[in-house]
Amino acid sequence: MSAQRRTDLLARYPALKRLLLSRAVQPVPMLATLAFFALAVLAGLFGTPAGSRNFGIIFVWIVWWALLILLLVPLTGRLWCAICPIPAPGEWLQRRGIIRRTGGKLRTLGWRWPRRLKNMWLQNFGFLGIAIFSTVILTRPRVSAWVLLGLVLLGVALSLLYEKRVFCKYVCPVGGFIGLYSMLAPLELRVRDPQVCASHTSKDCVTGNEHGYGCPWLIYPGGLRRNIDCGLCTECLKTCPRDNITLNLRPAGSDLLAAQEGRLDEAYKGFIMLGCALLYSVVLLGPWGWLKDWANLERLPYWALYALGFLAFNLAILPGLFWLAAAIAHRLSSGKSSLRRLFVDYSYALVPFGLAAWIAFSLGFVLINGSYALAVLSDPFGWGWDLFGTAGVPWTPLWPDLIPFLQVGVLMPGLLFAVWIAYQVARRHSDTLPQAGRAMLPVTGFLLAVTLVFLRLYLG
Amino acid sequence: MQRHERLALIALGLILIGLPLATLGYQYVLRPALAPTRVIDIRAAAPENGGFQPASVQVATGETVTLRFYASDVTHGVAIGPGLGIDLGQIEPGHVAEVTVTFSEAGTYTYYCNTWCSDGHWRMRGVIEVRDPDNPAVLPTVPPDPIIEALLTEGVDVDAIPGDEVAPVPGLGPDVRLSAERGESLLSELTIPSELQEAAWRFTHTPSEGLTLLAEANPGWAIADMADAVAALWVADTSARTLADAISLYEKNCAACHGQTGNGDGPAADTTAEAPIAFADAAHMFGRRGDVLYAKTRRGGMGTGMPNFGTVFTREETLALVDYLWTLAFGAAGSP
Incomplete structure (x- = not known):
């Protein structure tokens, strides 16, 4: 830039x-x-x-x-x-x-x-x-x-x-x-x-x-x-x-395109944020009530299982799948960069994608629960106050039918941005444009697969 | 800059000290002081989460108090009895409902949840002790209930598990369906023994015993016809007004276990130690006595999971409730 x-x-x-x-x-x-x-x-x-x-x-x-x-x-x-x-x-x-x-x-x-x-x-x-x-x-x-x-x-x-x-x-x-x-x-x-x-x-x-x-x-x-x-x-x-x-x-x-500054800790931040957005969408927006119960600490052994799965998904499974994509990209690229370098650099594609996923997830519960704010503003402690006359405002979900489309509308630009970042990274690590086009495919596939999971959750 | 710094320090002081003092001071000191009556804040939580807190409040006779209930976990329904007619309705989590009341008579009252809130719902009760300021050491006790006293004198085991004490009714199958309305049309054709004509006798005897007397007085009649006639007699004293009140009480306090239509299949039926009685089961109810149903309701069913309602219902309300139970089994007279 x-x-x-x-x-x-x-x-x-x-x-x-x-x-x-x-x-x-x-x-x-x-x-x-x-x-x-x-x-x-x-x-x-x-x-x-x-x-x-x-x-x-x-x-x-x-x-x-x-x-x-x-x-x-x-x-x-x-x-x-x-x-x-x-x-x-x-x-x-x-x-x-x-x-x-x-x-x-x-x-x-x-x-x-x-x-x-x-x-x-x-x-x-x-x-x-x-x-x-x-x-x-x-x-x-x-x-x-x-x-x-x-x-x-x-x-x-x-x-x-x-x-x-x-x-x-x-x-x-x-x-x-x-x-x-x-x-x-x-x-x-x-x-x-x-x-x-x-x-x-x-x-x-x-x-x-x-x-x-x-x-x-x-x-x-x-x-x-x-x-x-x-x-x-x-x-x-x-x-x-x-x-x-x-x-x-x-x-x-x-x-995101500041060259040679990618770091593993930042890459993992990207995985963790995307993983959490995905898991929260599954737990909080999905239809699996038992999973909510597990996450809600109702029974310690089940919560421990949930926590273990949560950590494993964020720290091993998601990065592991991405590593696989980076390894394929490594084979398809010039080979001038190490696999670790590719893994880290490609992970910056998760930044726009992860933020889009978080925005989409947040729209889901903010629009549904946002109306509570009016009542709480008048009665912040739940003590029966009515400071601004809004304590009795009923819970009113905003545009519940529209939310899935808003979520898709946010996620897709995030996906496109991520694919564009992946392409830029591929270009940096490739000798030719066709090579870069091939090298970006595995990470693009990863992004598409995760997108499909989100779409399944948003659209049911 | 010094002036700005001072202003900032004042703002910080207001935030860290003024805000807590203002909010907590208003709620716990100023608000009660400004209220025209004494305000008693009561947190309503499922028994598993602590139940009513406090579970006991003290009031003087003639004192007007405001009882303010906060639902803290799930939706609760709060009512106060017996005999006060106070029902605050459902309170959603985080919402508040209050009632201002003057207790004119010393005694013990109960605030209780009448919306199924958890497996331990029936334990969600609190006590209001109303004492005479001139004689605060004495809390009037409830006089003995003559109906229950009579049962004890008679030697009836009120605490027996229903399934053990009810004998099968000869001639009536387990799935019998009776019609009080049809029975009502037969009454003029039948010879009705004098005992059966007395409400007091019917209250202390089972329909099955009534059927035996009726059969003796009317040889040759089909047992099903006479059973319908007995059903009509057992719902004969039900008035529309008391029935409406009883239905409301039943739906709020009984239906969670016994089912909306009395089939014993309420959403909480699986949580009780013994399966709730199916009042709609005519064959079962044929072996039940009104006074025992009354006693069970007021005392609770020992070891069954049936709570006592004697501390929240008046005797009249309980009697009306028993009348309603007969209609669940036999249908109301004049209804299809």
């Missing part, structure tokens, strides 16, 4: 630049989301155990989730990470302030994050850990509240022990998949000219200055090539003395 295909939003909209240079631009929305978060935790701990009438369930797992997966991630990448309330207390404790740029060192022991954990594996396993309990976490307000509180406490602890936002970058199970899918977003924070950064010696964006902190996400913006690494906090925009940082509009998915 060439720089010419990007639109420098800050050059075009000076008012936006002025807004982003304000130190309040991040903490104010963080305070707002923290208020919602606090209400969600309070409702979870003290409100009705009925999830459908509890703010902690409806506004976290339906309203927030819908905003995140349907809008924020596809359109803005990691913007949620910039305003997420979970790391806020830890970060503010580190900085000893909320808005102002405090002087002196951060209040933290400043330990370095272990090198072997500087990847997505913790986030992968953390997400899987939550995923196997998800039917419980997503429906039982008290459990949900404790999980949310636990994440905040973990964020605070890591902030006090380690440098900056290691929680967000290496631990947060949500941040992991937001990062992966942020590579699709048509929005990016980048330097205007890497040469300016290279020649600039003080590196204020890393060390910080009186206008802002050094990058909390531990990156050097001059070398930033993919959204996955950037939390969009805009500290670098504030600290850069050369006015070399900007926000760009760009073609969606630009990061």
Whole structure:
């Protein structure tokens, strides 16, 4: 993707630049989301155990989730990470302030994050850990509240022990998949000219200055090539003395073709996300009630079986099938790249496909259950309040007959995008176009097979 | 910047301290204080999830209280008895229903679930103890029930399992279908022994015993015709008004086990220790006594899974219910 295909939003909209240079631009929305978060935790701990009438369930797992997966991630990448309330207390404790740029060192022991954990594996396993309990976490307000509180406490602890936002970058199970899918977003924070950064010696964006902190996400913006690494906090925009940082509009998915940067941990994030979307669709949208019972921890042995199957599918079966496809592609391609390289690089085709699958899955339950939000808004604890006169609004599924078609309408562009990515990867690893055309076929077959499973689930 | 920081700190304080204080303080302190009556919050959950919490509340005579029920897991139906006529209807999970009531008489009342909610549904009950403030140590007890006392005096084993105590009826097959309506048209042609003409006698005897008397007084008549006549006599005292109330009680409290039409095949029939009685089984009901049915309903069936309803139904309601049970077996007089 060439720089010419990007639109420098800050050059075009000076008012936006002025807004982003304000130190309040991040903490104010963080305070707002923290208020919602606090209400969600309070409702979870003290409100009705009925999830459908509890703010902690409806506004976290339906309203927030819908905003995140349907809008924020596809359109803005990691913007949620910039305003997420979970790391806020830890970060503010580190900085000893909320808005102002405090002087002196951060209040933290400043330990370095272990090198072997500087990847997505913790986030992968953390997400899987939550995923196997998800039917419980997503429906039982008290459990949900404790999980949310636990994440905040973990964020605070890591902030006090380690440098900056290691929680967000290496631990947060949500941040992991937001990062992966942020590579699709048509929005990016980048330097205007890497040469300016290279020649600039003080590196204020890393060390910080009186206008802002050094990058909390531990990156050097001059070398930033993919959204996955950037939390969009805009500290670098504030600290850069050369006015070399900007926000760009760009073609969606630009990061996916950033050559030679594919990593196994990210590949597995792609498998896990696709696997979870598939399994959730089977468990929650499928007609198999017994599977729901197993997932819902009604009997421990059955749940253990479910969890084992869940983990095996995500960590071995799905990647194993993809490995098979990559191995065939390896035989069909030039052979100049290793099988492992092909396996990892082709896995980035799962990014648009996985996001489409998640959007499609989310449409299923958001449209069906979204109307609960109106009642819960007036009675967040299920205590019989009626703050806005909407407590009595009945549950009203939205367009239930239309949902399967919406799901197909979302999944198919995701499939086409994925096939296009697979073709681009094949071209990179092939000597000729016909060879690339043949090499992409196994992965395309894998994608089509998974698509058929989804279609079977959506359309019955 | 300092001003912004102060504002942000205030906002943070409001979120972390003000929000919990405001919400919890309003619900648990301010709201009850502002309410015109004392509010008692009661969580309604299936017995497997804790049942009613609290399971017991204390009220003074003459005190007006608001009982607010929260359904926390599945749909429940909440009613309060006996004799208060309070039925809050079904409460869906997460919903709230409340009733404001003044207890004028000291005694023990029961709030109970009348919508099948779980295998342990029948255990979902709570107690309201209403005490006289001038004599709070004394909680009036329920006076002995004369019908049950009479049965005990007579030596009837009220707790016997129904299948063991009911003798087969000679001349009536197991699948017999009786018609009270048809029997009603025959009554004028038959000689009706004086005992059978007395409601009190019929209440304390089985239709089978009635059939024996009728057969002795009317030799030569077909046993099926006389059985229909007996059926007509056993539903003769049922009034349309009490029947409507009894049907409502039956459907909410009995149908889950005994079945909507009394076939003993309700959705919870498999969960009881003994198979629920099929009231629609005329042959079976021919061997049943009204007073024993009444006692079973009020006391519960020991070891069968049949709950006691004496703490939630009035005696009149129970009698009306027994009348309705006869109509399940024999059909109502004047109906097809």
